[in-house]
Amino acid sequence: MAKKKEGSGLMSSAGLMRYYDAEETAVSIDPKMVFSIAIAVGVVILVLNAYFGIWPVR
Secondary structure, eight states, X not given: OOOOOOSOTHHHHTTOOOHHHHHTXXXXXXXXXXXXXXXXXXXXXXXXXXXXXXXXXX
16 A cells, blocks of 8 residues: 655645744734724825815715
């Protein structure tokens, strides 16, 4: 009988990375920070629209 190869199998042959391998080099951003930035950008857009008379539409 032939011996089975030990290793990561299909994932390595398909060129895919494991999740824990990719996590080492990934930039980590807190979800609260992303949400806060999105809210701040939205508020800035509303303030600029009100300042230039675009919003509220009359």
